[in-house]
Amino acid sequence: MLPKVNQFLYLHVASSDDEEASTEYKSRISDMDNDELLIDIPLVEGTGKYKRLFLGDELSAHFVTQEGVKSYFNTHVLGFKEDGVKMIRIRKPDQESITKVQRRNFLRVPAELEMAIQLASQIRFIAMTDDVGGGGISFITDGKWPMQSGTELECWLLIPYRNGTVDHAHFTAEIVRVKSLESGRNQVMAKFSSILDSERQRIIRYCFERQLDFRKR
Template sequence: MLPKVNQMLHYQIASSDEEEAAIEYKSRIADEQEDGLLIEIPISEKTGRYKRLFLGDELSVFFVSEDGIKNYFDSHVLGFKEDGVKLIKIVKPEPDRITKVQRRSFLRVPAELEIAVKMSNQVRFVCKTDDVGGGGISLVCDANWPLAAEQTLECWLLVPFRNGTIDHAFFKGEIVRVVELESGRKQAMIKYASIIDAERQKVIRYCFEKQLEYRNR
């Protein structure tokens, strides 16, 4: 069963910040296209505030069918359309990808991976991640780097795979939150503001490999 026009979607948005990733939003399906659904700007079910979405944002979605059953699927933002009001285009789910079992919001694993960062003032530095996932990463760096919420960074993540190959995943990230650590360093939670699917898939592949590694211990 596919969601229909005028049906309400409820979802969470991928974020490396656990508090933000737990927030539930809702929006109405305004129109349908062959390859996507056009939805209205999401609104927080708790606060009533609108949420800005970015190209590539991952969504964990459910809708309620007429018999009261929740149907879950994963999607991501494909683009935007102005039609009197701003609409957001997301991937339409394949019928066999819809499940009545709740999915985990987003796969994220602890990982100390090397990451090169370039700030908007052209300052560059290298540090390590604290965790990585399909929706974003968190990193730990020296306290002297002037990181702040809403800053945009260019990042190159070093991604090692189980077969011994090493790749780089490039993305532009937006800092969600910065925390001062007891060690005197700082931790930055970053969500992907811009990342192409091929680069995101490198990170997701790494996460799945690590998850399998943990299960086999």
């Protein structure tokens, strides 16, 4: 069963930050067409705190049918629409993609990819990713580099595809969390703060290919 207009959606946003990823938001479907759902700006129930979403953000959603069954699907933000109030355009799920089992590991895959990073201070270095997704990345880096929450990074990610071609994705990212490792290195989790949709689609393509590889194992 597909979601309907005026039905509530409960959302989780894919994030490298565990606290943000575990937060559930509530929204309402305002309208729909063949390919999209238009939803209200999500908020945290009981607090009235709104969640700002960005183009390409990956979402795990569920709605409750009239029979009381939770139905889950994965989607992403396509854009926004102003019609008196701001609404968010998300990809409408196919019937076949809706499940009674929650799946929130979509489009974020473990991957060791080479990435060049530049800080505002003109410091440049190479790091290896820990995982990548359409909304952000995590990477491992030497503890000598100044990493802290809120720092903006300019990044160039090297992306190898299954057909043997290699591409690059350029973006800026904001650090949301830094974890010190026993090795003296840091695990850095960051979300995209500025990225062209074409660059994001390169990363998403890689993630889908990786998912296919995992399923074949």
